[in-house]
Amino acid sequence: MIVTTTNQVGNREVDSYLGIVFGEVITGVNFIKDFGAGLRDIFGGRAQGYEEELINARNEAIQEMMQRAAALNADAVIGCKMDYEVLGQAGSMLMVTISGTAVRLR
Template identity: 65%
Template sequence: MIITTTGHVEGKEVQEYVGIVFGEVVAGVNFLKDIGAGLRNFFGGRSEGYENELLEARENALKEMEQRAIAMGADAVIGMKMDYEVLGADNGMLMVTCSGTAVKLRY
């Protein structure tokens, strides 16, 4: 499945616009990762725990969107956009959403 942020797929013609498709993931941030991130914030450096959590959430949101596009009969998703949000009373949840237009291509 082709997923692109552009409004077209190079060299292909959109045959049919199937519909808007979404992928959403809400992930909790681990207490130990919070401690490590707090220390890195104080001393400097990157938070590998948070980066890995973000990477996993992003990949899962893309997979979910792709599965939904396939279920709709699409060949590709164009105009994909991804957003990140922090949720919860203590900002302990990370929400990653992606959306795009599911299309059928003419080959």
């Protein structure tokens, strides 16, 4: 499955548009990662625990979108856009969403 932020795929033409597909992931960030990130906030440096959580959530959202496109017999998802939000009372939840247009190519 081809996934791209562009509205076309190389030299191939879009044969049919199958609809908008989405992938959504909401994940909690645990106390240990919060504690480590708090130390990084004080002393500087990268918050590796948060980075790993973000990478995992992003990959899961992409995979979910690809599965939904495959259910439509799509060859590709074009025009993808990704968004990140923090949710929850203490900002302890991370939401990653991605959307694009499922298409069949010639």
